[in-house]
Amino acid sequence: MSEVKNIPKHWQIKKLGEVADYINGRAFKPTEWEKSGKPIIRIQNLNKAGAVYNYSKLEFEERYKVFNGDLLYAWSASLGVYLWNGENAWLNQHIFKVVPKNICDKKYLFYTLEKITSELYAKAHGSGMVHVTKGKFEDTKILLPPLSEQQLIVSKIEELLSDLDNGKQQLLTAQQQLKVYRQSLLKWAFEGKVTKTLSVWQNVKFDEVANAIDPQPSHRTPPIDQNGVPFVSIKDFDSETDKIDFAHARKVSPDVLKEHLKRYKLEIGDFVIGKIGTIGKPVRIVLPQNYTLSANIVLIQPRKVNATYLYYFFQSSLIEKAFTAGMNSTTQAAFGIQKVRELRIELPNKEEQQQIVDELESKLTVCDKIEETISQSLLQAETLRQSILKKAFEGKLVSLNYDSDDKLDKHEMGLAAEKQVPYKTSS
Numbered sequence: 534m535s536e537v538k539n540i541p542k543h544w545q546i547k548k549l550g551e552v553a554d555y556i557n558g559r560a561f562k563p564t565e566w567e568k569s570g571k572p573i574i575r576i577q578n579l580n581k582a583g584a585v586y587n588y589s590k591l592e593f594e595e596r597y598k599v600f601n602g603d604l605l606y607a608w609s610a611s612l613g614v615y616l617w618n619g620e621n622a623w624l625n626q627h628i629f630k631v632v633p634k635n636i637c638d639k640k641y642l643f644y645t646l647e648k649i650t651s652e653l654y655a656k657a658h659g660s661g662m663v664h665v666t667k668g669k670f671e672d673t674k675i676l677l678p679p680l681s682e683q684q685l686i687v688s689k690i691e692e693l694l695s696d697l698d699n700g701k702q703q704l705l706t707a708q709q710q711l712k713v714y715r716q717s718l719l720k721w722a723f724e725g726k727v728t729k730t731l732s733v734w735q736n737v738k739f740d741e742v743a744n745a746i747d748p749q750p751s752h753r754t755p756p757i758d759q760n761g762v763p764f765v766s767i768k769d770f771d772s773e774t775d776k777i778d779f780a781h782a783r784k785v786s787p788d789v790l791k792e793h794l795k796r797y798k799l800e801i802g803d804f805v806i807g808k809i810g811t812i813g814k815p816v817r818i819v820l821p822q823n824y825t826l827s828a829n830i831v832l833i834q835p836r837k838v839n840a841t842y843l844y845y846f847f848q849s850s851l852i853e854k855a856f857t858a859g860m861n862s863t864t865q866a867a868f869g870i871q872k873v874r875e876l877r878i879e880l881p882n883k884e885e886q887q888q889i890v891d892e893l894e895s896k897l898t899v900c901d902k903i904e905e906t907i908s909q910s911l912l913q914a915e916t917l918r919q920s921i922l923k924k925a926f927e928g929k930l931v932s933l934n935y936d937s938d939d940k941l942d943k944h945e946m947g948l949a950a951e952k953q954v955p956y957k958t959s960s
Contacts (some may be wrong), residue, residue: 534637538647544678555606555666558624565589565645571943574599576607579615585945589623599624603632604639606646612654614646627664641683644690644840645675648922648940676926689930691960693921701914708907715900719849720782723879727892732882739876744834746797748826755785762790767807772814779824793825797832802840805830806847808870811862815847838878839886845893846940930950 549555561573570590578584599605599622605615609627614673624630631646653673657663678686721727725734751791755764763782764771770777792827799822804815809829818832835843855876883888905922924930 535761539927541678542725544928546674547636547677548671549675551633551634552675552677553633553642554670555629555631555667556624558626558628558630560626561587561589561623564782565591566592568717571598572620572622574605574617574622576610576627576630579607579613579628580898586622587958593623597621597624597632597691599630602660604633604643605629606631608653608667608670610930612650612657612663612665614643616640616652618642628851629670635731636680637677638680638687640687640691644687645708645926648926649673649675660874665756676839676928678928683933685926685931690921690925691702693930694918697914697918697921699771699912704907704910706867706905708911711900711907715897716850718896718900720851721848722893723846723851723888725879725881727896728885728888733883734879734881737878737880738874739878740874742838742878743836744832744869745873746792746832746834747828748797748832749828750796754783754827755789758786763788763824764789764827765824766952767805767809767829770805770807770816771813772816775816777816777819782824783827785825789825790823794822796820797834798836799832802844803832803834804844804847805832806852806873808873815844819842831870833873838880839883839890841890841894843959844868845890 558574566573566587567589572586572588575587578586599617601617601619601621603617604668605617606629607613607615607627608629614631621862631642653665653670654663656669656673657665677683718727737812753783761784763779764785765777765779765782769782799818799820801820802817804817805826806815807829815833817828833843833847880886889907921930
């Protein structure tokens with residue numbers, strides 16, 4: 534717990550282990566997964582819209598059952614607190630079901646855990662999948678006012694966060710609308726609707742104008758060499774920012790780079806796309822060629838086509854539709870390199886290719902600036918949220934007087950309650 538000065542004298546300092554019980558989930562086996570029954574809550578689908586769950590009809594211990602409204606804390610991988618919003622379910626490992634004791638309100642603990650998650654992350658172990666040990670988790674200290682005051686604090690927090698969340702939702706809606714407009718713009722561009730047609734477009738095969746290269750044809754991942762060169766995979770490419778994260782990429786022997794240099798030479802304008810899971814989503818390479826590329830990507834080398842034109846073409850939804858045609862909803866998105874080489878492209882002459890690029894960059898620059906403004910506003914909203922929580926747990930949102938027996942003055946309680954949003958503790 535960060536040191537807080539001038540907290541109300543009647544507040545107590547408690548350990549998380551003193552205010553609630555923490556029940557870890559069960560290690561469900563793939564053999565226990567089914568297509569129906571109760572969903573199994575795993576970290577990767579915890580409270581995510583459109584999440585795909587595994588299910589089980591089998592019966593397990595009562596403590597692994599999760600009901601709507603239960604408080605959950607993911608203590609491994611992506612730390613975070615959640616109020617389960619769904620049907621009755623089973624709890625998988627790496628998640629605590631948090632059961633508050635009678636001295637602590639559930640939602641007060643929810644907001645407390647949200648506030649101190651960064652502190653808990655600092656206590657996490659592991660360089661891959663970070664996790665917080667149960668001992669360190671339960672030893673973490675929090676501030677605890679009397680139960681009635683906890684409920685008033687929760688009411689005030691939710692009153693303030695309601696307005697903030699409404700504003701955030703409007704920003705997220707605008708962000709989504711911007712993405713839709715961006716895709717529409719790209720679609721129009723490659724249908725010849727953003728320029729006056731200067732030429733007859735030709736339907737050409739991809740490998741007539743560009744190379745598609747499998748950078749690691751053996752598909753075997755080289756062993757780690759901590760002093761070696763980056764072996765970047767699709768997880769290291771960010772299509773939103775068009776950047777490569779070399780710092781966190783796997784390191785392999787320089788001999789792997791020598792082998793790659795014999796097979797392909799990178800040039801300005803080349804880009805990569807994912808071929809498993811993430812379809813398309815191009816990211817441009819950078820020079821010099823002092824890194825290697827993994828087998829889960831395809832290297833695209835425009836040679837007889839405007840490189841930027843082809844890059845934007847791969848950003849469009851036309852690419853994903855072409856690559857996922859014929860796949861069913863249960864199949865993981867994937868395609869072979871031959872499918873890239875056989876791709877058909879509608880291609881104008883070089884003059885019109887450049888004109889399309891110019892028009893796109895002019896309009897997309899405006900989109901990027903709007904996106905940047907929205908992103909900054911979302912960051913400010915998150916900062917404000919944390920500020921509200923900070924004040925709440927420093928005793929600065931609700932100010933009440935206590936008598937010598939540390940009992941809440943009934944008159945003060947009544948006046949304060951009139952100013953708050955009605956709130957009932959969760960059972």
